[in-house]
Each structure stands twice: as structure tokens, then as C-alpha cells.
Amino acid sequence: MTFQALYTLTDLRVLLRETAPRHMLDENQSMEARRLLENLERQVASLKQEILK
Amino acid sequence: MRCGSGIEARQVNELFINIDPIQAGGRLTADAMKSVIAYGDGYSVCDNCRKPNRLDYISKPPIAEFHRDLAAWLNMDSVRTVPGARRGFQAVANTYVKKGDPVLLTSLSHYTEFLAIEETRGIAREIPQDSGHTITADAAAAKIEEVKREFGRVPVLAFIDHVDYQYGNMHDVKAIAKVAHNYDIPVLYNGAYTVGILPVDGKDLGVDFVVGSGHKSMAAPAPSGVLAATKERSAEVFRTTAIEGDVTKRKFGIKEPEMMGCTLMGATLVGMMASFPRVKERVKHFARELENNDIVLKALLSVSGTKILSEYPRNHTLTRIDTIASFDKVAESHKKRGFYFSGALEEKGIVGIIPGATKVWKFNTYGITTKQAVYLAGAFTDIARENGLPLVP
Numbered sequence: 456m457t458f459q460a461l462y463t464l465t466d467l468r469v470l471l472r473e474t475a476p477r478h479m480l481d482e483n484q485s486m487e488a489r490r491l492l493e494n495l496e497r498q499v500a501s502l503k504q505e506i507l508k
Numbered sequence: 509m510r511c512g513s514g515i516e517a518r519q520v521n522e523l524f525i526n527i528d529p530i531q532a533g534g535r536l537t538a539d540a541m542k543s544v545i546a547y548g549d550g551y552s553v554c555d556n557c558r559k560p561n562r563l564d565y566i567s568k569p570p571i572a573e574f575h576r577d578l579a580a581w582l583n584m585d586s587v588r589t590v591p592g593a594r595r596g597f598q599a600v601a602n603t604y605v606k607k608g609d610p611v612l613l614t615s616l617s618h619y620t621e622f623l624a625i626e627e628t629r630g631i632a633r634e635i636p637q638d639s640g641h642t643i644t645a646d647a648a649a650a651k652i653e654e655v656k657r658e659f660g661r662v663p664v665l666a667f668i669d670h671v672d673y674q675y676g677n678m679h680d681v682k683a684i685a686k687v688a689h690n691y692d693i694p695v696l697y698n699g700a701y702t703v704g705i706l707p708v709d710g711k712d713l714g715v716d717f718v719v720g721s722g723h724k725s726m727a728a729p730a731p732s733g734v735l736a737a738t739k740e741r742s743a744e745v746f747r748t749t750a751i752e753g754d755v756t757k758r759k760f761g762i763k764e765p766e767m768m769g770c771t772l773m774g775a776t777l778v779g780m781m782a783s784f785p786r787v788k789e790r791v792k793h794f795a796r797e798l799e800n801n802d803i804v805l806k807a808l809l810s811v812s813g814t815k816i817l818s819e820y821p822r823n824h825t826l827t828r829i830d831t832i833a834s835f836d837k838v839a840e841s842h843k844k845r846g847f848y849f850s851g852a853l854e855e856k857g858i859v860g861i862i863p864g865a866t867k868v869w870k871f872n873t874y875g876i877t878t879k880q881a882v883y884l885a886g887a888f889t890d891i892a893r894e895n896g897l898p899l900v901p
Contacts, residue, residue, distance in 0.1 A: 462542050469538045471522040473877055476857020 456505060460498040467491050520859060525880050528860030529826050530673075532874035533705050533725035536779060540727055543782035544775045552774045560762050563770035563777075564588060574781045581788060582703065582718050584710040584736035586746060588764075589722075589772040589780065593700045594620035596719035596735035597667065598627065599766035600696050603745045604665045605630035610655045612663040612693065614643045614679070616672035621698065624667075633663060635684075640819060641675045643668070645683035652691050662691045668715075670708075671701040675818040676826030676870070685714045694741065700724050701826060703734065704787045705874065706794040716741045722772075726787050728780035732772055800881035801825040801873045807885030810899050811892040813837070817868065825874040836866040838895040849891065856887040 470488060474480055480488060509517045520526055521535055536544070547553065547569075556568040564575045579587040590596045597620055605611055607629035613621050615634045625632050635643050635651045648666075655663050666688045670681050685695040694716040699708050703720025704727065710718040722732025737745055746767070749760045763769040772780070801822055808814050813833030818826075839846040846864040853861060861869055873881060892899060 458542075458546065461545055465538055465541045465545070468522060468541065472535070475522060475880070476524050477883075 456498055456501050460495060460502060463491050463495045463498060467495075524854075524857050524859040525876060525884055526860045527858065527871040527873060527876075527884070529676075529870040529872040530724060531860065532825065532872040533701070533727070534721075534723040534730070535727060535875055536729065537727050537783040537786045539782040539786065540729070540779040543778040544729060547775050547778040550774055553777055554773065562762055562764075563773065569778060569781065571777065571781070574784065577784070578734060579736055582708055582710050582720075582734075582736045583712065584718055585739040586742040587734055587736040588746065588767055589777055590733045590735050590767070591772055591776070592723065592731035593698065593719045593721040593733040594624065595731075595771075596717070596733055597621050597624035597696065597698070599735060600717055600719075600745055601625055601628050601630065601665065602766055604694060606664075609664045610659045610661070612648070612651065612655065612666040612688070614667075614669060614672075616641065616643060616674050616677070616679075617667055617669055618673055618698065618700065621667045621669075630664070631659075633658075640677075641672075641817070642677050642819065643672075643679040643684065645680055645687045648684045649687045652687070652693070663693055666693050666695045667698055668695060669698040669700070671824045671826065673701065673826070674870075675828045676701065676822070676824040676872075677819045678823040681715065682713050689714065700733075701824065705791065705797075705824075707791050710736060710738070717745070722776070722780045726780055727783035729776045732776040732780050796878075797825050797874055798822055800876060800878055801827065803878070803881040804871075804873050804885045804888070807888050810889060810901075811835070812898040812900050826870065826872045828868065828870045830868050832867045834892065834897055835895075838897065839866040842895075848895075852891045852894070853887060856890070858884060858887055 470484060471478060474484060511517045553566060553569060553571060557566050563571060565572055575587055579585060601624040605625060605628040609630045610633050611625045611630045612633055612635065615637045622632055633651060633655050635648050637643055638647065652662055668681050668684050669679065671678050681697055688695045696717040696719060697713055697715040698719055700721040702708055703718065704725035708718060716738055718736040720726060720734040722728030723730035746764050748762045749765055752759050805816060808829060811834045815830040817828040817830050835849050839848060842848040844851060846866040849866045850861055850863040861871055889899060
């Protein structure tokens with residue numbers, strides 16, 4: 456799960472690179488960003504459960 | 509934000525459009541970034557190293573398979589990964605050049621090719637460039653004849669850059685290699701700006717060696733590169749060790765002296781491997797990169813007085829430009845002198861041009877999106893307008 460969260464952040468990082476410098480996301484990019492951020496939230500929640508149990 | 513004591517986290521490519529001439533093709537893919545996270549530990553790729561204990565035999569991660577694929581992709585018979593193109597030059601020079609031997613390179617060759625020759629105590633002889641800053645087969649033939657007259661023998665090796673670092677011009681390696689082979693001179697193709705950027709076929713080019721740069725053109729971490737060879741030359745440059753200790757009688761298996769045993773390990777190698785599928789795909793779309801480059805060039809040329817010093821239309825995205833009669837005119841009276849230009853670009857979210865440069869400078873648009881190319885083009889014309897430079901329709 457650690458890697459999954461890091462890799463999701465990496466995908467977000469690449470999205471930032473593709474949209475630099477203004478980061479004006481088009482519709483597809485916004486959808487992708489939303490999907491990645493939702494995945495990240497789930498992955499962090501799982502990490503909390505696993506590590507802090 | 510820091511990632512270590514005194515080490516700022518680098519966000520250049522996240523915050524800016526980066527047109528640094530040497531950085532464009534080495535930006536990592538997402539998969540390479542992920543592999544670097546997982547394989548950052550020193551000997552990370554060696555977990556499953558088994559006899560015969562050599563890097564290019566490791567099957568997990570699939571390093572052996574990668575080497576086979578890489579050789580096939582370059583249409584060469586064998587390949588090794590090396591810590592940068594320069595280490596490829598070095599291995600080949602060490603194999604063929606002895607003290608006093610003449611070696612052919614060009615007046616646009618990279619300095620590391622000279623250093624590789626110097627290390628062997630060879631003597632550098634340059635093929636001159638023509639008025640368009642290209643190296644021709646005729647000039648190569650003339651230089652070989654000149655070397656013959658000077659040394660009483662032909663050069664022992666030729667280094668030819670397909671695309672040079674100064675102008676980003678494309679040189680006719682195939683024709684030059686044919687000339688060199690007429691004199692039995694082995695040819696090293698320097699693909700630091702091509703391998704991983706556009707299709708490269710070593711056999712079609714007729715060269716003995718193909719050298720590429722991972723960190724310059726294959727979306728890989730530094731230092732990384734490739735050295736590929738034909739079957740005949742592989743036996744020479746990738747020869748195996750024969751040395752033996754006199755006390756211990758130790759021998760060292762199939763390690764290769766020119767590679768100093770195992771070469772590229774850990775994050776550098778796995779980063780290159782992880783990017784490889786994307787790199788193989790992206791070379792097929794180089795025309796799109798040239799189109800993006802042209803969007804920017806047309807904007808720059810619309811600023812009256814601007815000249816392109818590289819060949820035009822472009823065959824590569826690395827371009828040398830002369831703005832002495834345009835942006836440099838502003839620098840003459842601007843309170844920030846030449847720094848107004850790089851400063852204005854940075855304010856618009858663009859970096860990669862040498863700060864203060866307004867006369868002759870280089871940039872590389874490789875890897876940017878069309879949207880970013882349009883933005884970049886607009887930024888150049890906006891800076892011209894803001895500083896009273898005339899635009900031509």
C-alpha cells in the first residue's frame with residue numbers, strides 16, 4: 456500500500472508536468488486528477504488501518 | 509521543501525516548461541519515477557544475481573531480456589548498459605586506440621569523445637564542418653586522405669555524431685560510415701541526441717558501434733547510457749577477462765574489462781528499463797515533436813531580426829538561435845541587461861535558457877505538449893511586444 460500511494464502521487468506529478476506552468480486542466484485531465492486523488496485517499500486510509508491497528 | 513539536509517526538492521519540471529537543451533529527452537516517465545522509488549538502494553538489482561554472475565545475465569528483474577530487446581531495437585548484435593555515453597566512447601577508444609594513433613572525429617564532436625581519445629594518448633583529427641554546419645562524406649574522405657599523408661596510415665577509429673550538440677544538425681552518418689569502411693576504419697555512431705528520440709537502425713547505418721545516452725535521450729536517470737556493437741566488434745570490445753592473480757590464482761569468470769565487470773546498477777538501470785516501452789513508442793512519433801518545435805520557431809522568427817543558426821526546416825528539436833538583432837537590442841539599454849529576457853521567461857513559467865543570454869542560445873522543445881508549445885510561442889512574442897520589438901506577419 457505504501458508503494459501504491461507513492462505511485463499515485465507519481466502519476467499526479469506527471470500530470471503537473473504535462474500541464475505546467477499554469478496547470479489549467481482540461482476536462483479529461485480534471486477527471487484523471489479526481490480519480491487519482493480519490494485513489495490516494497483510499498490508499499492512505501488503508502495505510503492508516505494497517506499501520507495504526 | 510527539502511528532501512535532505514541542504515537539498516531542495518527539485519520541482520523544475522512540475523512548475524515550469526523546461527526547454528534546457530540537454531534536459532529535454534532525459535525527463536523520466538512515470539514508470540521510471542516509480543522504479544527509482546522501489547530500486548533506489550545500492551545493489552537493488554542484484555537480489556537474484558546467480559552464476560555466471562554478470563549484470564546482463566540477471567533475469568529478475570528482467571535485465572537479460574532488456575539487453576536482448578535493446579540490441580534488437582537498435583538492430584545491433586549485442587549491447588551493454590553503461591554509466592553514460594561517455595563510458596561507451598571510453599570503452600571503444602580503449603579497445604582500438606594506442607599511443608600516437610590518429611582518431612577521426614568532427615569539428616562538432618562532443619568534448620567527451622576528445623577526452624576518450626586523450627586518455628588512450630591517441631591524436632584527434634577533426635573533419636571540418638561546411639558553411640551550413642554539417643559534416644559531409646566528402647569532407648570525411650578528404651580528412652582521411654589528409655591523415656594518411658600526415659601519419660602514413662589511416663585513423664584507427666571514427667567517432668561520428670548523428671545529431672551534434674552545438675546546432676542540433678543531422679549529419680549523414682550512413683554515407684560517412686561507408687567512406688570510413690572503404691578505408692577499414694571502424695565507426696562509432698554517437699546517438700546521444702538520437703537513441704530514444706528518433707528511430708535508429710545500426711545495421712542500416714552501417715556502423716560498428718551505436719552509443720546512446722540514457723539521461724539525455726532515453727528518459728532515464730543519470731548516469732546511464734548504452735553501447736551496442738556488431739557481432740564482429742562485440743568480440744573485441746566486450747572481450748572477457750583473462751587475468752589471474754599470482755598468489756591466489758584467482759580468475760574472474762566472464763567479467764568484461766572494458767565494462768569493469770558489472771556496469772549500470774540499481775535505480776539508473778531499472779529507470780532506463782522502466783522507460784523503455786514508452787521510449788520505443790515515442791521514437792515513432794518524432795514528427796509530432798518537430799511540429800511542436802516549428803510552432804515555437806515560427807513565433808521566434810516572427811520577431812524581426814531573429815535568425816535560426818541550425819539547419820531549417822529542422823530535423824531535430826535542439827535548435828541554436830541568433831537574437832542579436834532582436835532580443836539583444838533590448839538588453840543593450842535594459843536595466844537588467846540580458847537577464848531581462850530569462851527573467852521575463854521565468855515569470856511566464858519558462859526555464860532552461862542560460863540566464864543572461866540574448867545573443868546566441870540553444871533550446872530544446874522535445875517532450876512538451878502541443879498546448880505547451882503554443883504557450884511557449886506566445887510567451888516569446890509577448891516578451892517581444894512588451895519590449896517594443898517589431899513583429900513581422
